[in-house]
Amino acid sequence: MGQKVLAMINGENDLQLVAVFNPVAKSQDPADYDLDSSVKVYNDYSQIDVDADIWIDFSIPSAVFDNTKFAIEHNIKPVIGTSGMSEDQIAELKKLADDKKLGGIIASNFGVSAVLMMKFAQVAAKYFDHSEILEFHHEDKLDAPSGTAMNTAKLIHDVQQKDQVNNKNEQDKIGARGGDYHGIKIHAVRLPGFVADEEVVFGGQGETLTIKQSTTDRNSFMKGVRIAITEVMKRDELVVGLEKII
Numbered sequence: 730m731g732q733k734v735l736a737m738i739n740g741e742n743d744l745q746l747v748a749v750f751n752p753v754a755k756s757q758d759p760a761d762y763d764l765d766s767s768v769k770v771y772n773d774y775s776q777i778d779v780d781a782d783i784w785i786d787f788s789i790p791s792a793v794f795d796n797t798k799f800a801i802e803h804n805i806k807p808v809i810g811t812s813g814m815s816e817d818q819i820a821e822l823k824k825l826a827d828d829k830k831l832g833g834i835i836a837s838n839f840g841v842s843a844v845l846m847m848k849f850a851q852v853a854a855k856y857f858d859h860s861e862i863l864e865f866h867h868e869d870k871l872d873a874p875s876g877t878a879m880n881t882a883k884l885i886h887d888v889q890q891k892d893q894v895n896n897k898n899e900q901d902k903i904g905a906r907g908g909d910y911h912g913i914k915i916h917a918v919r920l921p922g923f924v925a926d927e928e929v930v931f932g933g934q935g936e937t938l939t940i941k942q943s944t945t946d947r948n949s950f951m952k953g954v955r956i957a958i959t960e961v962m963k964r965d966e967l968v969v970g971l972e973k974i975i
């Protein structure tokens with residue numbers, strides 16, 4: 730994702746890459762990463778002295794909270810795609826940014842199809858009391874469930890305002906019923922061949938509804954990242970979810 734972001738920034742006249750950060754970067758020479766000589770390469774927070782408007786983060790679940798906190802504390806507007814933060818961590822970062830009137834966004838998914846899937850799921854959630862989420866990702870994904878699956882479940886729960894009820898007598902011998910968010914079961918598949926897909930299945934008396942999106946190319950996320958960059962410059966609070974913007 731970092732490479733996709735760099736390519737997108739290089740293609741936009743009004744955006745300029747001023748620095749990159751990776752604590753495991755051995756070299757700090759931009760030439761070693763095919764970056765322009767003006768780009769600073771940092772591998773420690775203490776070195777970061779650049780005047781940047783925006784911090785774009787597609788890193789790893791264990792680093793994203795500290796990275797985002799650092800950005801906010803240094804008045805750099807965060808555009809965060811990395812998954813894996815808890816609801817409490819996101820709430821803490823939102824308070825930090827909002828108190829400073831700093832624009833920012835944390836988006837579980839920057840793809841238009843995923844954002845629409847989540848919006849459609851919120852509509853369906855008004856009419857169906859039961860739903861389950863299936864998400865399919867490449868085998869290298871670190872976190873489960875995906876950020877998108879967690880956000881979808883949260884958005885459904887926000888509409889329904891009550892826990893979904895499952896069969897109390899069922900006996901799950903090996904965890905086959907998946908994860909559970911307020912009664913919404915989440916099933917995570919990790920297989921080579923997938924990029925990122927999600928299905929939200931709603932069940933009612935005598936009918937089901939499936940809302941499905943597929944990501945086949947990671948360039949698809951860049952349209953949403955570009956929109957987010959423009960939006961956070963105009964805002965004075967941290968927005969959680971691209972669905973709040975588009």
Ligand SMILES: NC(=O)C1=CN([C@@H]2O[C@H](COP(=O)(O)OP(=O)(O)OC[C@H]3O[C@@H](n4cnc5c(N)ncnc54)[C@H](OP(=O)(O)O)[C@@H]3O)[C@@H](O)[C@H]2O)C=CC1
Nearest residue numbers: 730731751753787788789792810811812836837838839950
């Ligand atoms: N919101 C969205 O639309 C999308 C979100 N994602 C999320 O983005 C994240 C990244 O995904 P992906 O690019 O596939 O993952 P990768 O594992 O390919 O890339 C993660 C990168 O983060 C670097 N890194 C490691 N530690 C840190 C740190 N402390 N600070 C900054 N960078 C660090 C790694 O460096 P090194 O290789 O040197 O270890 C690596 O280059 C995941 O959480 C994924 O779920 C992905 C796609 C879309």
Ligand SMILES: O=C(O)C1=N[C@H](C(=O)O)C[C@H](O)C1
Nearest residue numbers: 812837838870875876877925
């Ligand atoms: O790791 C990925 O690939 C993706 N991560 C995000 C998530 O956790 O939802 C977004 C998308 O699903 C791709």
